[in-house]
Amino acid sequence: MPGDLVNESIRFREVLVIAPDGESLGVMSRNQAINTAYDYELDLVCVAEKAKPPVCRIMDYGKYRFEQQKKAKEAKRNQHVTEVKGVRLSPVIDINDFNTKVRQAKGWLEGGNRVKVDMRFRGRMMTRQDVGKKVMENFITELSEVATIDKQPKLEGNTMSCTLTPIKK
Numbered sequence: 001m002p003g004d005l006v007n008e009s010i011r012f013r014e015v016l017v018i019a020p021d022g023e024s025l026g027v028m029s030r031n032q033a034i035n036t037a038y039d040y041e042l043d044l045v046c047v048a049e050k051a052k053p054p055v056c057r058i059m060d061y062g063k064y065r066f067e068q069q070k071k072a073k074e075a076k077r078n079q080h081v082t083e084v085k086g087v088r089l090s091p092v093i094d095i096n097d098f099n100t101k102v103r104q105a106k107g108w109l110e111g112g113n114r115v116k117v118d119m120r121f122r123g124r125m126m127t128r129q130d131v132g133k134k135v136m137e138n139f140i141t142e143l144s145e146v147a148t149i150d151k152q153p154k155l156e157g158n159t160m161s162c163t164l165t166p167i168k169k
Contacts, residue, residue, distance in 0.1 A: 005046035006061050007034055010054075015046070018057040027053055082114055084163070089119045089139060091132035098135070102142045109146045109166040117153075119160045132160055140164070 005011075010030055017025040017033045020040060028036065033056055037044035043061035046054055085108045087101050105115045117139060119132050136153045140162065147164040154161065 004061075004065075005049060007037070007044050010034075010044065010046050010056065012046075012049075012054045014053050015056040016051070016053050017044075018047075018055065020058050080112065082112060084114045084116050086116050086118060089117060089135055091119065091121065091125050091128060091135055093135060098139070102139065105139075105143055105164070106146055109143065109164065112166055114150065114166070115143075115147070115164045117162050117164065121158045121160070126158060129155065129160070136160060136162065
């Protein structure tokens with residue numbers, strides 16, 4: 001990988017050498033360690049450069065790099081990316097629309113995604129923020145069994161928003 005110290009790129013005067021079978025060969029000079037690795041027809045790879053003395057292992061570097069790349073690809077394939085889904089509410093939302101949004105958000109939360117809930121106040125609705133806050137609290141209460149509040153409802157400009165995180169089971 002980038003920055004790996006192999007064979008002649010190792011600049012330490014003395015290194016602790018580990019044989020291919022895992023047996024310690026002791027502390028050697030750099031040149032002696034490289035020659036020992038060439039005797040095995042393998043490479044000298046520095047595995048712990050911060051140690052005193054630095055630890056080098058005799059191994060097939062090409063095979064080692066291939067295995068590392070394979071592990072990195074596998075880890076990347078298996079990672080789960082959590083997405084933030086958005087739900088927009090209105091202070092004057094109808095009960096059926098409200099229930100639809102709750103069902104949709106519940107599905108996302110059960111799928112492992114986070115949900116950001118926005119409520120936009122337009123025009124004269126700005127004077128009735130208490131109505132909007134009640135709708136937001138009802139929405140959070142409906143989802144309380146599958147989610148926790150990550151960010152409390154907060155009014156920023158003319159939009160009140162909060163973030164919900166799924167509960168781990």
